Amino acid sequence: MHEKDINKKFLLTDYTDQEAYAHIFPLIYKQLQVIARSIRFNFIGIETFNTTAIVHEAYIKLASKNTPWESRSHFYSVAAKAMRQVLLNAARSKGSEKRGGATSVVSIDDLEDNVILSPSASEKLIDFDKLLVSLEEKDLLYGRIVECRFFAGLSIEETADALHISPATVKRKWQLARDWLYVHLPK
């Protein structure tokens, strides 16, 4: 799909989540890579480089001025998931190298090669994600909130927008998930 199509999709179609992932995800995924690489330090308004900047800049690039609010929140939730995938894939490929090159590496695309994670960071991420999956078994919303808050670096309000829930809920579930995950991480 060409990049311009993504705008159309945003504009015209009200995708279900599944459709969105199927159609938009690969593009966002790729964009995140490109954008992450090209974002420069010290540009206006951003003091430090963070994942939020990547997601926001991706949105600016992909959205048109007519993009409705719903599409915007939709975008953020999908982008947050994409961030999680990109990072996890990168972590797993690094991890597999270190562990002697297991063959079950997810990505053959070289996208993840652009994300450089230390072995310890990769391990931390993988462990963290395993736990998160177990938390998602209790309530899917935890996963979505962690994706937005942790992987995409969105604020509580932005997360609430993206997931169509109240900021109070985001706050409550986020602090629980964060602290619960922390005490259950392998030490």
Next chain:
Amino acid sequence: MSYSMELLEEVYERCLALAETEREAYVKQVCKDNESMRIVLTQMLENKENSVRHFQELQQTIVAGILPDDQSTIAEGEIVGKYRIIRLLGRGGMSNVYLAERFDGEFEQQIAIKCILSRDIIEGDRLIKKGEQQILAKLEHPNIARILDAGVTENGVPYFMMEYIDGIPVDVFVQQSNFNLSKRLKIFQQIAESVDYAHSRLILHLDIKPSNILVNKSGQISLLDFGISSAIDANEEHKSAFMGTPSIAAPEQMEGQQVTAATDVYQLGILLHLLIANRLPVAVTKDERELTRMDLSAMVAEKVIADEIDFELKAIIECCLAKNPQDRYQNVALLLQDVQNYLTGYPLTVVNRGSSYFASKYLKRNKMAVTSIALICISLMAGTGFSLWQANKTKVQRDLAIRSEKVAIANRDFLIDLFMEANPSIAKGDTMTVYQFLDKAYEKTDTYSGSAEIKLELLTTLGRSYRSMGNFGKSRMALAKAYAVAKDSSLQISPAYIRAIEQLGLYQRDIGHYDSARILLNNVLMMYADINYPQVDSFYTASLKYLSYVYKTEQKSDTAKQLIEKAIRLEEQLWPDHNNINLAESYYILAAIYNDQSHYEKAIEYQTKSLNLCESLMGLYFPGTLANTNMLSSILANAGKLDEALSYNIKAKNIALKLFGDVHHETATITDNLGVGYFKLAQYDSAYYYFRNALTIRNTLFSSDLNIRTHASYNNLLSLFATTGEQDSAKVYLDKALRVAASGKTNTRQRSNTYKWAGFLHEQLQEYPLSKKYYQQSLTEYKSYLPIDNDQVIKAQKSLDRVDSLSRKIL
């Protein structure tokens, strides 16, 4: 897990809301025998801070991982070309910048080395080509940081060597300096000029943002990275992959379309907004926290220009930010032109060509020159808001306050019609002169078929407008018509009628018929009394002032003083805070009268009062301020305070230059005055410089030297050389001055001056009969317009007597 997450969530939230000391008890109470829940809660509470820190650190690690790795960077101490790397200055997504210095110690030179973080060798090659291109383009501009060299390190890292700029980003600079709007615009102009310069060398910038515009300690602005961004952005393999800074990128950059000079114009528009409003052109969210975070998602294609920005600057920014590059300023020079237009009060090229816009611009520039007619027209067109705002500022607006509704509406229709008619014929509004406008109005009055009262008012207004612009012929014609209307119709004596008579009086005054002026203006006061017109009224006080000034000119100081003092009394009642430009005018007249009476202390007091009031109300660059400064200087000189006088001369010269430009007769007069200031201080070289300057201006202005002003220049130079004893030069100017004096195209005062100095020069040359002849002539001239006890008359008499006795001795 033997607890529900839902319950855990709820309990945990409540715990966090409690004071730390109460939490343990609460947990025990809620969990009862649910041990696993108690343990997890306790652990979570104990580790809350650790948890926050852990995830923050993990996020940082991830971010570091997303950024390109450091393999292709340069290490401290590494040698690149003839330079040694000192330290890392900054890190970016695409490049790192290092500070470096010459290692061979040949020069004390520090430079910046920017190395490109790219795994793609082809990309690196292209970058270097771009860098070389810029070096070849020889961008040499004080506001552009130069690229010194480009190459590849031994480890294959492509780099640029650049001038090192130790400065802060321009947006931080203007905020820290707390610059006002015009200073900010001046800074913007410098930046845009350097971009324009680069465009003339066929180099685009394409990444104009504050972090690329640095200001050093001495305020010098430098644009960095010229031409580099274009190389980075125009990725040949993925043409659509935009690699810049999205929040400042133009739509065509986002879409991977061709970039042009208009792309830089777009980014300059964003920069202009940022410099004026301290923020990007995006909607402001309600939440203040969001504001400080700067929500990038709000920066989608749709730009929202800050409300607080003046509508004209808004129009400039809007034009820059047009989505379609063709709709923007087609080059930076055009953008610069409009910023300059804004600064100098000329109409912009981008604002829609509505007539009231041009009229108001026109007015802004010609506060004095465009008098009543344009003001009435504009204020009526723009509605009451405008007229009330301006109402206190100009005499003309007083018309509006008391004119009957009927007249106002009729006048408005007439003038709007007129203005609209005049407008289409002009491309920029700017080119229509006041004269053209008045002439048009004047033509129209002939065919005007409305009421006599309105016609009278129109003609009076026109007469006044022409008069104040020095076009006495036209003024007389309009006023004669007004007078005819006033006489022929069965009009009652009304304020409009009285004002028509007043204008006739003023016309007489301006053409030097003081007798007639005095009679007419006295009539005006009597008529006001007849209709019981209120005295605490600005029209009435204005009439007092006019008459006072006529008496003053006629050297009838006592009557003049009585009148002006009455006017001041009334005006101080009218404007109890004494903060009104009309009062400044009255103080001015009173000061002039005191000056005539040689009461210099009082004169200085009132002149200073007038100057301060005028300057605070209308600003420094206002004709009234200039007149005041000039007069104050002259009074100070009379009082013998020559140094102070000179300082006001200098101030006046600066105002005149700004108001009128360097080729204008007002500027020439002020320049002459400055020369006189130096002359009185016996600083003859400076005096000569300014006298000569004034003469040059006049030679440019007038095709023939047979006029009063050039005559004044000749007299000044004559007096200077006669005083310094440079008799040959003095003779040259004496011949010229005598020629003008004989032409009849000058006035008595200049003539008597010429004769006086002729007498003096010949006295020095011991040519007493000639000297005597000229002194005699000067005495006659002086006597013709000055009272016999005047200083000049007495001096002339003394000179004559002295030379007379000298010539007798010789005989």
